[in-house]
Amino acid sequence: MNRSRRSAVRAGGVLALLMAAGIRPSLAQGQQWNQAAFAGKTLKDALAALGAPAAAASGSILIKAPEIAENGAVVPVAIESKLPNTQSITLLVEKNPQPLAASFDIPAGTEPSVSTRVKMAESSDVYALVKADGKFFVARKEVKITIGGCGG
């Protein structure tokens, strides 16, 4: 059972199909975690593992993050999608060792808007990948990180 789950996780494409079909196990059965996407060391690798190698740029995705963050350990990021039928919102930090930071499934009835705080290794573009109506869209925003305690 465990082995079959592992191979399912490895086969990211199959997983994406299953999720698209609405077959999502509940927490009691063990949660899905996209190992391949989280392990991706470049933005390109992570996007490919998420099934979104060629997401279209969109002005309907808003990223709220500081232009300059003094502390890279706690960077507040809020993402809002204005695209109809938004299904998921994914947050990536291009220059982190593993760019994929967090992915949120947005069920019907939940607002396509999430806020969290992430760690950033250095100044980088932050990407918001949104799946809406079965298609992927992306937006980005640059966040500068001040290293050390004497920034200001």
Next chain:
Amino acid sequence: MADPMRIRIAEKDGLVNVRILMSHEMETGQRKDSSGALVPAHFIRNVVATYQGRTVLSAQWGTAVAKNPFLEFSFKGGKKGEKVIVTWEDNKGDKRTDEATIS
């Protein structure tokens, strides 16, 4: 056992705003301790919030989510006095479930 989450939930005009603060190290697996040994990764991988058995948000996280994670989202159709249940599970299999009442 991890410390409880702090969950604040408020309903206004049919929209339920959920704010969650979790207590977790969110260790990246890239940091070294004072003896130079790598500190193994230890982080929350999955978060699920439910309202009356219906999933209102589910998330997959990596190590880049900041220590003591914060999460805010909103959903429609929740009533004051009802509960929202939040569960997280980390990469070592530790779990924590807490609930809060919509105010």
